[in-house]
Amino acid sequence: MAKNQKTYDYIIVGAGGSGAVLASRLSEDEGTSVLLIERGGKSFNPMLYIPKGFFFTLKSDKLTTTYSAEPFPSGYAEPWQRGRGLGGSTAVNGMMYVRGQQADYDALAAAGNPQWGWERVLPAFRAIEDHSLGASAMRGAGGPVGISVPEDSDDETVRLFLESAEKAGWEYVADLNAQDQQQIGFTPSTIKNGIRQSTANTFLWPARRRKNLTIATGTSVGLLRFDGRRVVGVKARQGERLVDYTARKEVIISAGTIETPMLLERSGIGRGEVLSKAGVALRVEAPNVGERVIEQHGVATQVRFKREIGHTLALSSKTKQLAQGARYLLTREGPVGTAGYDLMAHVRSSPEVQRPDIQVVATPFGLDFSAGLNPSEEPGMYLLGYQIRPNTRSSIHISDASPGSSPVIQANYFQDEEDRRVTGAIVDRLRDVTSQEPLASEIAFEEFPGREVRTSEQVLKFAHSPGSTIYHAVGSAAMGPNDDDVVTPDLRVRGVEGLRVVDISVLPTQVSGNTAAPAMAIGWLAADLIRNA
Numbered sequence: 062m063a064k065n066q067k068t069y070d071y072i073i074v075g076a077g078g079s080g081a082v083l084a085s086r087l088s089e090d091e092g093t094s095v096l097l098i099e100r101g102g103k104s105f106n107p108m109l110y111i112p113k114g115f116f117f118t119l120k121s122d123k124l125t126t127t128y129s130a131e132p133f134p135s136g137y138a139e140p141w142q143r144g145r146g147l148g149g150s151t152a153v154n155g156m157m158y159v160r161g162q163q164a165d166y167d168a169l170a171a172a173g174n175p176q177w178g179w180e181r182v183l184p185a186f187r188a189i190e191d192h193s194l195g196a197s198a199m200r201g202a203g204g205p206v207g208i209s210v211p212e213d214s215d216d217e218t219v220r221l222f223l224e225s226a227e228k229a230g231w232e233y234v235a236d237l238n239a240q241d242q243q244q245i246g247f248t249p250s251t252i253k254n255g256i257r258q259s260t261a262n263t264f265l266w267p268a269r270r271r272k273n274l275t276i277a278t279g280t281s282v283g284l285l286r287f288d289g290r291r292v293v294g295v296k297a298r299q300g301e302r303l304v305d306y307t308a309r310k311e312v313i314i315s316a317g318t319i320e321t322p323m324l325l326e327r328s329g330i331g332r333g334e335v336l337s338k339a340g341v342a343l344r345v346e347a348p349n350v351g352e353r354v355i356e357q358h359g360v361a362t363q364v365r366f367k368r369e370i371g372h373t374l375a376l377s378s379k380t381k382q383l384a385q386g387a388r389y390l391l392t393r394e395g396p397v398g399t400a401g402y403d404l405m406a407h408v409r410s411s412p413e414v415q416r417p418d419i420q421v422v423a424t425p426f427g428l429d430f431s432a433g434l435n436p437s438e439e440p441g442m443y444l445l446g447y448q449i450r451p452n453t454r455s456s457i458h459i460s461d462a463s464p465g466s467s468p469v470i471q472a473n474y475f476q477d478e479e480d481r482r483v484t485g486a487i488v489d490r491l492r493d494v495t496s497q498e499p500l501a502s503e504i505a506f507e508e509f510p511g512r513e514v515r516t517s518e519q520v521l522k523f524a525h526s527p528g529s530t531i532y533h534a535v536g537s538a539a540m541g542p543n544d545d546d547v548v549t550p551d552l553r554v555r556g557v558e559g560l561r562v563v564d565i566s567v568l569p570t571q572v573s574g575n576t577a578a579p580a581m582a583i584g585w586l587a588a589d590l591i592r593n594a
């Protein structure tokens with residue numbers, strides 16, 4: 062099959078968390094031709110493979126795209142960032158591998174999406190995983206993506222925190238993905254032998270020599286092409302060149318929560334009033350394209366230690382970072398080879414709630430936000446908590462018809478009573494631990510939010526000042542059984558033929574986890590849906 066052809070069975074737009082998995086699986090069949098289009102370029106930056114490299118890659122315009130949400134009333138415009146290039150956001154993310162809670166997947170199925178219940182997604186997760194703790198009924202081994210969970214730590218801060226957390230009623234567990242209770246443990250990460258596991262090096266690299274898989278990098282899809290109601294291909298830009306590609310069977314959009322609704326809208330599929338304002342002719346009235354977006358929002362606490370303990374000592378200056386870098390190169394070990402957050406907990410906002418509704422992540426060093434994101438020079442610990450199943454909806458729409466124009470992101474948080482209650486409790490739950498011994502005696506003071514922030518209202522105000530997006534937005538092309546759901550449960554875009562969305566935007570709710578694992582499972586299961594269509 063000629064690699065420079067323009068017609069393929071399937072065209073996939075976006076090589077990220079879902080698109081790369083889908084391309085790899087569809088091209089397992091030698092008789093099926095697949096074109097995977099990615100707007101980011103080929104990058105051989107070693108920082109993409111070194112776990113702590115994300116401190117550098119997140120600052121790169123080549124490896125990420127940073128959008129600006131509409132300003133909050135305070136005037137602060139929250140940055141929403143996504144990865145670009147092979148692997149998409151999985152190449153630059155925090156590497157936390159959290160699949161979510163069974164009850165959320167079962168709720169998806171009960172809401173009319175039978176393909177997405179736990180009994181369907183668990184086998185997909187298990188097939189994807191090559192878990193450092195070995196196979197079990199809840200884990201996979203031998204799959205393409207290495208998942209590692211440290212079994213211990215030599216960091217004194219980590220030990221102090223674990224001991225205090227257990228006293229606060231957060232049970233220590235070896236595998237946080239194995240059950241959905243209140244618990245703390247080492248963060249499961251997409252890291253294997255000290256190397257980041259993006260969907261680029263786990264799914265695309267092994268498939269790259271297949272003659273039936275073409276990967277077009279540096280190529281940005283601007284519009285869908287139609288023949289009547291049927292989507293027959295895409296219009297793309299490669300540098301200065303415009304190229305039309307044709308799909309014999311289907312076009313699949315895997316451009317992520319921000320770009321997927323924009324591509325649909327620019328192509329005439331969306332909410333009439335949005336399209337008319339942007340100067341796009343309406344082809345299909347799809348009122349929920351770009352609507353129903355749900356993002357999590359973090360509330361951080363940082364404590365300063367009296368003694369010089371923790372990884373701060375190892376990473377607090379350029380010289381120490383270089384020394385740790387050299388150690389990593391020689392041994393693949395040390396703080397450079399670990400994920401963003403060493404510890405993670407799933408916590409109930411109050412004793413009355415049935416299952417954890419807050420996720421906590423912790424680094425055994427403080428962070429310095431004064432000039433971007435850097436490890437602090439002072440010994441401390443950074444804790445971030447966020448509600449994992451918020452209800453408040455945001456929206457993402459095009460601002461005008463031209464490909465590449467900026468989105469209008471209306472980022473909303475805490476507008477729902479439950480969201481306010483849960484988020485308002487986060488700082489208290491973190492202090493449940495920092496006030497326990499042995500940690501309490503080590504703490505000199507709480508750097509932020511500071512002891513003066515006590516009530517739920519004060520915490521919510523602090524959470525908006527500015528707090529942070531968690532990069533997990535879902536829902537802009539959400540699935541469902543109803544006529545106004547953007548895609549059907551088998552991910553076909555309603556109102557047209559030959560078009561699906563396969564990425565994290567199809568989730569109508571947060572599933573209580575991080576979103577890389579669900580994005581991979583969506584790509585994995587979508588391949589079965591497409592092959593069996």
Ligand SMILES: Cc1cc2nc3c(=O)[nH]c(=O)nc-3n(C[C@H](O)[C@H](O)[C@H](O)COP(=O)(O)OP(=O)(O)OC[C@H]3O[C@@H](n4cnc5c(N)ncnc54)[C@H](O)[C@@H]3O)c2cc1C
Nearest residue numbers: 075077078079100149150154155156157282317565575577
């Ligand atoms: C900074 C950051 C930290 C994160 N941390 C974590 C974490 O620790 N754990 C976790 O589970 N999740 C994390 N996430 C989220 C997770 O990585 C994403 O939810 C997941 O990768 C989503 O997969 P996706 O396929 O929907 O989109 P993406 O992975 O974002 O992929 C979309 C791809 O489509 C490409 N694309 C977009 N538009 C076009 C176009 N028009 N033409 C061609 N290509 C296009 C993009 O360049 C990109 O490569 C993080 C995300 C970010 C950004």
